[in-house]
Amino acid sequence: MGYCPNTPDDIRDMLAAIGAASVEELFAPIPAELRAKSFNLPPGMSELELLRLMREKAASCGADITPFIGGGIYDHFIPAAVDHLASRAEFYTAYTPYQPECAQGTLQALYEYQTTICRLTGMEASNASLYDGGTAVAEAALMSLRITDRHKVILDGSVNPLHRGIVTGYLHGLSAQAVHVAPDGCASDLARLMSSIDDETAAVIVQSPNFFGSVQDFRELAQKAHDHEALLIVSCYPIAMGLVASPGEMGADIAVGEGQSLGNHLSFGGPYFGFIATRKRFIRNLPGRIVGETIDHQGRRGFVLTLQAREQHIKRHKATSNICSNQSLCALRGLIFCASLGRKGFEELAQLNYDKAQYAKSVLAAVRGVDLLNSGATFNEFTLVLPKDAAEVVQRLLDKGMAAGVPLGQYYPGMERALVVTVTEKRTKDEIDRLAALLEEVLWS
Amino acid sequence: MELIFEKSVSGRTGVRVPLSDVPKAASLPEAVRRQEPVRLPEVGELDLVRHYTNLSRRNFSVDTNFYPLGSCTMKYNTKVTENAGGLFASCHPMLALLPGGDSLVQGPLSIVYELERQLAEITGMEEVTTQPLAGAHGEMTGIMVIAAYHKARGDEKRKYVIVPDSSHGTNPASAAMAGYEIVTVPTAPYGDMDLDLFRQAMNDEVAAVMLTCPNTLGLFNPHIAEICAIAHQGGALTYYDGANLNAILGKVRPGDVGFDVIHVNLHKTFGTPHGGGGPGSGPIGVRGDLVRFLPTPRVVRRVDGSYAVEDHPEGIGRVSDFFGNFAIMARAYAYITMLGREGLIEVSEQAVLNANYIMARLKEEYELPFDQTCMHECVFSASRQVQNGVHAIDVAKYLIDRGFHPPTVYFPLNVKEAIMIEPTETESKQTMDAFIEVMLEAAQLAKEDPERLHEAPVTTPVGRLDETRAARMQQVCCE
Structure with missing residues (x-):
């Protein structure tokens, strides 16, 4: 049995x-x-x-709903090779590569993963994965406290509210201060963020694209942070990196994000993976596992877990983090997803997301009484203001088989009529047109 | 083997991106546009499939090799539970948080709820949350709950967490992440945390004591209830690290013994795969008066039998984005449901039998620092072999050459040259006999031909790797 x-x-x-x-x-x-x-x-x-x-339970899981929802988790196409290769039992029934000679498969794959994350984010050193996007932002915040030996983190209000909740919880225990700066409409309030930075500030945390879908230039913010020897942490959506300036290009010191959209199924909330990457000079402050290249006694290239003196099994309570198991298999999926698409395909995929969202934006903002709230550029999400309570409209559209977006009232009091709509490459023109027609119907008939 | 990036050929494409059915949009403004495409490899699908298939063959895994990695419970991962976990692939978690959305996802919500009930019964706790994403994440969440408890009582002077010196490194690291200072209590000659030293360490500034039971030596601590009582008398709470729960299913429930907060590792005890280092899942359970501090949101069952997602306003907030590593939880739920009461009891009985069998067969050749009945794992020392210049690591590497994944070595830290063997219940006597033969062979070689052991492994794609060089070079991604 x-x-x-x-x-x-x-x-x-x-x-x-x-x-x-x-x-x-x-x-x-x-x-x-x-x-x-x-x-x-x-x-x-x-x-x-x-x-x-189990099939009975799986039958009641919203499969017939067309999702225009994101909130950090996205319904993207996954190439068939990802499932096939990640289902190799040699990968999924192994454990943390403590014995490198019989774990070169996992170790090399993680090294390739780290390279991929560095290239996506424009950074120089990545770890081998964290739990998810929210805990990755929190770990970045803790990392900034260690690097600067300061106790204040400025948290932009347009960062995913679920992630902000996790960051606040992590900081609370350490008696560090989180300063929240409310967004200006759909954008980060750059002026207020900059005026909040002082010589006590460890880091400023922003997100690109942000929770409202807006994309902003953070170069000036980075400069201001650096003037005060504070760090800029940018949480980014990896698919957008095919088109949108990377955290590295923006001058960030730490890039983090939710890796789910890279080849991981929605699976009702996980497992996904978080990623974190930084400048080479901060490598010893990274949390979690890191794979490094080396050689054996015959000069053959191989890979090992490295810089382990940062970690809990050596340093115990002085470790950079408590993380032990991370999300190796999910990171492997992310790697295979990126390698399947390749340089050209990844850019095309990002462009396709952008094009579809721009089309949806034009069609939905044309619905009577509906306005677009983002004033600047967006990637594959945008925020609408409806003439009615957005939560009510979403509930009525759910009855018609459409998850029209994430209503903002529960996260941003005062924004009860705002709705964030997500359009990935999987949504067809027909589905977008149908959403517009149903929205018109729900609002006006 | 070459890296995937080294196989890249400019202009080669892999999988096709879907065709567009909408007009091409005006481009993003220059200031927010990426300047160069991401330098991803350019490989065909067959190259890609061969690359990762061949890479996978450079791994030992449970499905290919006996993997007696102590403290990690590398049991066989049943295939039907793998299938069950994959059934929810297309379910978007945000649906559950939309107004009225919970009615659309009753299936997955019922699994969260029922798994929490199953784990509460198995561990003897009042309520469970599945939100923590790994064991260490559970530890941190549990300690945050303990901090919230003391704070709610206005008892703010408690700033220490006690751990034994034999604990997993995650215990002190997790408590430190939650803001506590650590007091480490040494192990007594009898193998458990020294009871007298623990009594001395207890005072009204201690928030919690964290323990693993059976302990990291694989021994059941007969004083466990007394330790809980001493902690409670001092106003501290007790935390149970569930890493070794596989030994006691149906035999002992931490809640009955007096533990206030526990975590369990679904990837250890409940048969979900380890994934080459995750994803894991580390639900925590708490006693009744701590339920209100559990993280938000909670999945509840309404009187009509339907399931809903509710905010948990008094709780410690959110520790992960949604309901935990759901597809892992679904596998564990399927595992518990399939094995049932008798099956789970059999798991622990056979795990303990297997470990004692290996211990009995090896103790003539390997030093056994604590020679008593063990639970699910046994800890030897290579101290006798050291006299011939052979260390635990040499035995480990020789095992690789003979097709066995090595046991955990050099842990726990309170045994010199530790070799920690956990066979789990899913291995047969014949597999263990083959392993025992090789272990005895290594002990023989240590006496007669230690060089053979120093040279191992010789059958792997690479020999022993220069870890010092790796740490010095810090080459963690390719240029």
């Missing part, structure tokens, strides 16, 4: 070798008064029954 292969004969022989009369005798070190008071679980089932149950 528990996939335990030993036969009664095996068990008898093993007990004889141990010198025990029964398996129960092996549990004798556990005092009777500590034994389980209850273990009330149903009997097991066969594979067939299990799959029947």
